[in-house]
Amino acid sequence: MKTLIVMLLITPGLMAALPAESTEPNAATLPSLPGARTNLGITETARGCIECHNEHNPGLVGDWAASRHAHSRVTCIDCHRAGPADSDINQDHLQYDKTPVSAIVSTRDCSRCHPAEAAEYDRSKHARTLDIIWQIDPWLRDGMNNTIERVTGCDHCHGSVVKPDADGRLDANVWPNVGVGRLNPDGSRGSCSSCHTRHKFSIAEARKPGACGQCHLGPDHPQIEIYDESKHGAIYQAQGDEWNWEVAAGVWTPQVHYRSPTCSVCHMSAINGLASTHDVTERLAWETQAPLTIRPGEFAPLPAKNDWRLEREKMFKVCLACHSKTWTQGHFDQFDAAVVNYNEVYYKPMKRLIDELYEKKLLSKEKNLDERLEIEMYELWHHEGRRARFGAAMMAPDYAWWHGFYELKKRCMEIEEQTARLIESGKPATVHKVKGADGPTTKPTLDN
Numbered sequence: 001m002k003t004l005i006v007m008l009l010i011t012p013g014l015m016a017a018l019p020a021e022s023t024e025p026n027a028a029t030l031p032s033l034p035g036a037r038t039n040l041g042i043t044e045t046a047r048g049c050i051e052c053h054n055e056h057n058p059g060l061v062g063d064w065a066a067s068r069h070a071h072s073r074v075t076c077i078d079c080h081r082a083g084p085a086d087s088d089i090n091q092d093h094l095q096y097d098k099t100p101v102s103a104i105v106s107t108r109d110c111s112r113c114h115p116a117e118a119a120e121y122d123r124s125k126h127a128r129t130l131d132i133i134w135q136i137d138p139w140l141r142d143g144m145n146n147t148i149e150r151v152t153g154c155d156h157c158h159g160s161v162v163k164p165d166a167d168g169r170l171d172a173n174v175w176p177n178v179g180v181g182r183l184n185p186d187g188s189r190g191s192c193s194s195c196h197t198r199h200k201f202s203i204a205e206a207r208k209p210g211a212c213g214q215c216h217l218g219p220d221h222p223q224i225e226i227y228d229e230s231k232h233g234a235i236y237q238a239q240g241d242e243w244n245w246e247v248a249a250g251v252w253t254p255q256v257h258y259r260s261p262t263c264s265v266c267h268m269s270a271i272n273g274l275a276s277t278h279d280v281t282e283r284l285a286w287e288t289q290a291p292l293t294i295r296p297g298e299f300a301p302l303p304a305k306n307d308w309r310l311e312r313e314k315m316f317k318v319c320l321a322c323h324s325k326t327w328t329q330g331h332f333d334q335f336d337a338a339v340v341n342y343n344e345v346y347y348k349p350m351k352r353l354i355d356e357l358y359e360k361k362l363l364s365k366e367k368n369l370d371e372r373l374e375i376e377m378y379e380l381w382h383h384e385g386r387r388a389r390f391g392a393a394m395m396a397p398d399y400a401w402w403h404g405f406y407e408l409k410k411r412c413m414e415i416e417e418q419t420a421r422l423i424e425s426g427k428p429a430t431v432h433k434v435k436g437a438d439g440p441t442t443k444p445t446l447d448n
């Protein structure tokens, strides 16, 4: 039988799992290092999991072995053991091991050892996004897309409702999934591996912009593209490889460990006297993703409890770690003026035109997104309107102008022309039978 030796290295923080026989598939990819002590503090049962899985999924075990968890003797069982009452016990697995296990590791499971991170995450928009999108999104509420379009799209970013069947099996409509707002079988929300991929669960990975850019990209929320074209991003690309990404939260310090901010620095990390947070809703003074920009406290689906002025002060403090007051104030004055410009010059006048068409019954209110003008109005705020605001917020002039305000001007011409044509003809707009528009219109829960 092949045995696995878990080695504790002299270098702190580094562990490697090495199979005794070099015929193991992962032997070549794991470094062979001297000074090993065997199986320090790892129980028999845990060793069983590690050994057998090292044969079946060596890549997975290698990741775990290289993690801080392995170094701290946090093993497979600490995360995967299921309680007797859990609905997600993998019944098929009892043939391999008598310890009941579940593939799902919820935010509640992680919270046993990381209560502060879990509590902050739970109150953020990330964890609450399923409630939000089912309150406001026409694709879902009007059933304008179907299940597979949601499963392969929305759900991988926003999260699925993970409901096992009676045998603890998970069907392909809900699993695999690590969306930020996933609803877990134990009722907890979210998935920590949205940003800390298993089984390394690395702090360094989460601090790099790519961890956020998996979801924060594309025509409607191009934060990663915006970051890449900002000076901050250019410095990260030029020098990021030399920075120290591994230091613990709270002591990761500008100039000592890095020179320009990443998403994590501005939105999450401790800096300049600010505490670190897993609540990404902190430090924000606007809802710049909304059709009409409003304050976070005015966002009806999830009104923020904090005062936006205090949150702005926090973000301001982030900048002061590296910039002067005048420079920072200048940036926020520009950003706030761009927000007002979008609201007043573009959004409100176009919204008035569209509302008039609804009143005159030239547009139908029955469903959203099945008439050309509804799509035009949607893209106005959801695509270029967001890009203009995000570009101004995060120092990306190309997004503020070419992908933003310039496109807004064009979109307004289109809306005005189509509106004039409808009014002239007096005939209601064509209502399209949108393809694939047969998705369920009730919010999924753990019970339905």
Ligand code: HEC
Residues within 6 Å of the ligand: 045, 046, 048, 049, 050, 052, 053, 056, 076, 077, 080, 081, 090, 093, 096, 097, 099, 101, 102, 103, 104
């Ligand atoms: C004797 C071999 C063996 C042992 C011991 C073993 N497993 Fe497994 N385990 C498997 C196999 C085989 C699978 C099925 C893998 C697959 O679906 O490809 C599996 C599946 C799993 C899954 C679910 C994967 C999924 O996607 O549904 C988890 C989680 C898991 N094992 C954890 C553990 C833990 C924790 C232990 C120790 C308590 C353990 N295993 C012990 C062989 C083993």
Ligand code: HEC
Residues within 6 Å of the ligand: 049, 050, 053, 057, 060, 061, 064, 069, 074, 075, 076, 077, 078, 079, 080, 103, 104, 105, 106, 177, 178, 191, 193, 198, 199, 201
């Ligand atoms: C720190 C917690 C943690 C530890 C320790 C841990 N896992 Fe996992 N594991 C997870 C998470 C999180 C997932 C993703 C499931 C989810 O999203 O709920 C996962 C998924 C899995 C899966 C299924 C996914 C896949 O990629 O096939 C298997 C199998 C698995 N783990 C086995 C193991 C084994 C074996 C060990 C020990 C070597 C281990 N895990 C240690 C948290 C952990």
Ligand code: HEC
Residues within 6 Å of the ligand: 068, 069, 072, 074, 078, 079, 105, 109, 110, 111, 112, 113, 114, 192, 193, 196, 201, 202, 203, 204, 246
């Ligand atoms: C049984 C306790 C335990 C559980 C359960 C647990 N952790 Fe940990 N975790 C630890 C310990 C101990 C450390 C090491 C702390 C240190 O180095 O200061 C750690 C460190 C971490 C780190 C920092 C890693 C780094 O690179 O510095 C992350 C991220 C993390 N855990 C995420 C998770 C996630 C996500 C889960 C659930 C999937 C989880 N943990 C479950 C105990 C646990």
Ligand code: HEC
Residues within 6 Å of the ligand: 125, 132, 133, 136, 137, 139, 140, 145, 150, 153, 154, 155, 156, 157, 158, 214, 215, 216, 217, 218, 221, 289, 290
């Ligand atoms: C690539 C990942 C991704 C996909 C796919 C995706 N979204 Fe999103 N969605 C996001 C991100 C990221 C945001 C945050 C935008 C921001 O604040 O800048 C968001 C924001 C939203 C919002 C606005 C929430 C608010 O607070 O105002 C709604 C509603 C929404 N998405 C619904 C959906 C629906 C429905 C689908 C599928 C039809 C979908 N999304 C597909 C990542 C995604």
Ligand code: HEC
Residues within 6 Å of the ligand: 107, 110, 111, 114, 117, 118, 121, 126, 180, 191, 192, 193, 194, 195, 196, 203, 206, 207, 248, 249, 250, 252, 264, 268, 269, 270, 276, 277, 278
């Ligand atoms: C939105 C992405 C994201 C999600 C989701 C996320 N984290 Fe983190 N996490 C980060 C970032 C970024 C850092 C580094 C923060 C810093 O520099 O202070 C971090 C740091 C950590 C640390 C290290 C803290 C320390 O004291 O060293 C732990 C532990 C951790 N996260 C656990 C979790 C747990 C548990 C969850 C789920 C409840 C989770 N994270 C969900 C992004 C995330």
Ligand code: HEC
Residues within 6 Å of the ligand: 125, 126, 128, 129, 130, 132, 133, 156, 157, 158, 178, 179, 180, 194, 195, 206, 211, 212, 213, 214, 215, 216, 263, 264, 267, 268, 280, 281, 282, 284, 287
């Ligand atoms: C798995 C996908 C995913 C990842 C990874 C992710 N996000 Fe998000 N994020 C979302 C979605 C979806 C939303 C929109 C939630 C809503 O408004 O309903 C969002 C919203 C946000 C918001 C707006 C919050 C608010 O209150 O308006 C911020 C800020 C944010 N994310 C920052 C980050 C940062 C920083 C990271 C990386 C450390 C990150 N996100 C990683 C999916 C993701």
Ligand code: HEC
Residues within 6 Å of the ligand: 209, 212, 213, 216, 223, 224, 227, 232, 261, 262, 263, 264, 266, 267, 283, 284, 285, 286, 287, 288, 289, 312, 315, 393, 394
């Ligand atoms: C230099 C600091 C900085 C960096 C780096 C940064 N952001 Fe931002 N971000 C901001 C500021 C400032 C705002 C506007 C805050 C406000 O509402 O006043 C913002 C706004 C946002 C929003 C819109 C939130 C909303 O609902 O209105 C999201 C989402 C977001 N950032 C995600 C990211 C992601 C993802 C990255 C990395 C790819 C990133 N940010 C990098 C400073 C930064």
Ligand code: HEC
Residues within 6 Å of the ligand: 230, 231, 232, 235, 254, 255, 258, 259, 260, 261, 265, 266, 315, 316, 318, 319, 320, 321, 322, 323, 328, 331, 332, 395
């Ligand atoms: C960790 C340090 C650090 C933090 C934190 C930081 N910046 Fe910067 N920032 C830099 C560096 C370095 C440059 C490049 C300076 C140069 O242009 O020579 C820069 C450049 C800029 C620029 C110039 C952009 C351009 O296109 O010329 C602006 C504006 C800016 N930062 C605003 C901010 C704001 C606003 C915040 C807070 C939300 C912030 N920065 C946070 C380090 C930082």
